[in-house]
Amino acid sequence: MTESATILLVDDEDAVQKLLTYPLEHEGFRVLQARDGEEALRRFAGEHVDLVVLDLMLPKVDGLEVCRRLRSRSSVPIIMLTARDDELDKVVGLELGADDYITKPFSIREFRSRVRALLRRAALGGAEDGGQVLGDEDVRIDLGRRTVDARGGRVELTYVEFELLRTMAAKPGRVFNRQALLEALWGDSAYREPRTIDVHVRHLREKLERDAHEPELILTVRGVGYRFRDQAARRL
């Protein structure tokens, strides 16, 4: 499945397009190119896309806005490219639903490995845990269908949010530190910012919790990390 994946590459620089297209096509992916935000949204609407590589600075509709609009209609994995090594931009990008980001300049090797990792996780998501269901009375996580129901209603999660929830819900009560969560998500934690986990957790809480400020499902373990609530333990 990975071999036939279609990747939408959005960047306004010809040179960057050429540079990033080659390694992706070399891997056997199909690459769709878009040079501005409008074109990106148009191409995404027109074709099936498995992953989006999105530059932050784009003409017409900027990268953050494109990300927001893509996210409002799809949970496609998104990697943001940013030329500005700016903490704020990264966090904002993630808040708008990007699954990962890479700051220019990056090596082609790293780019390739990130694309592969994200595609592999997305592809494996359904396959390996077919039919299995996690969760408790309030939250139902269907690993086969990759759907989440919270308190009777269907909740749309991004790829990373789903993976994060699945990792924690698989072992209720166990504490995961940020490093462990990064590794569970990406296989490694190199180049990655532990703080991004906090952003994703906040999004999860906003989607799942009754009150995101008084979380009941995903609990903070101060100074360590997070855990999914353990109802069995509580009943004892």
Place this chain on the structure above:
Amino acid sequence: MNPFRSVRVRLSIALAFVVAGALGVVWVALVPTLERRLEDGKLAQLAVAGEALRRDARTVGVDQDFVDDAARTANARVVYFEVLTGGGTSTLLPQYDSQHVLASADLVHDPLAQQASSSGHVVRGRVDRGGEAFAEVAVPDAHGNVLLLDAPLHDVLANVRLVGDRVFWAGLAALAVAILVGFGVATAFTRRIRRLERAAERIASGDFGEPVVDRAADELGELARAFERMRLQLARLDGARSAFIANASHELRTPIFSLGGFLELLQDEDLDDETREEFLVTASEQVARLSRLATDLLDLSRIDAGHVRPARERVELGDVAGALRGEFAAVAQQRQHPLDVRIEQGGAALADRERVLRIGRALVDNALLHTPPGTAVRVVVRDSQLAVEDEGPGIPLEHQEQVFARFTRLNGTRASGTGLGLAIARELAELMDGRLRLESAPGKTTFTLELPAPTAEPAPAAVA
């Protein structure tokens, strides 16, 4: 800080000096005058009485009763001196004294009486005797005998002293008030000055966030408003500078990033010849872009620093247009743009040929880059103007001013230039007292460089 150097203390001291000085002047001017006036009044009074006594003395003669009566009437001591002659000398001696003082010892040598006796005129004046002051009027008769009216001045002097004391204490109080008020007012001013000082320190340390406020309509208020204008201007410049650096670094990073990437691919991958060639071409394009950017950044910084001083000489714009066509012929052909030169009229300007060429290059380059292949581009010379026209899709009105801003690339146009060409062109045009205008509509876009005409020299047409 030395407390005596503070504005507050200095102002207070200055005010105290002014008040003390004013009081000193009042004292010096008032007290002696007052004393003299009162003394003169007393003397005039005695003189009038003395004149009356002289008449009486002539008719009734002088004896002890006379002087006693006279003393009561004149409200003064009255002494009658007679000239006694003996042994060849004459001596003036007191004969009758309304105070019955024996031999009137204190008045024996009264200078005024002596003077009146010898001169025959009425003499008046002040005499100090036994530590006290007296007003005296000496009235002589035809024989040199003298009626002396003598009144103590201590009442008068007491009055003067009283006034003097009043003035002194009032002055002291005024001085205290002046120092307090001066200190208070100076404190208020100092506080405002300190606020301004803190604001200036803030601005100096690069914090432009907080406004400088002093609403008063006085000079300090004016100063604060001038500070505020300075703050806004600096904040604007600082913002522009940060934006410029951010833009420049972004513009530098993109080609460097892609160069690094291509080098990595060229190194690591097993590329076929065609791909390798393609990557090398793209990489050298990126190098060209970087070097263009470096040139443009250097030019801009030289313009900003005021180091660019264009020459003012006669420039034949037809030559410039021809040179442009020569330079761009190959590029235009490669991008399939017909490139023409049209010289409508004469065409010379007072300018710097190299700079005019630089502007022309930016304009032609811009037209070739931002219009679709096949679009005609024309360099037109008319009077002292050099225009570059194209038949491209045009620039929307709302972006027409923006194209001259630094690092502006209009949305949708493929990133290719440095985004600095038109900004530099406009700066150079203005340095040569010219101007760069843009008129654009779909199908026709014209950038016109207007330059000063060479008025000093006769135009070639006129010579012919």
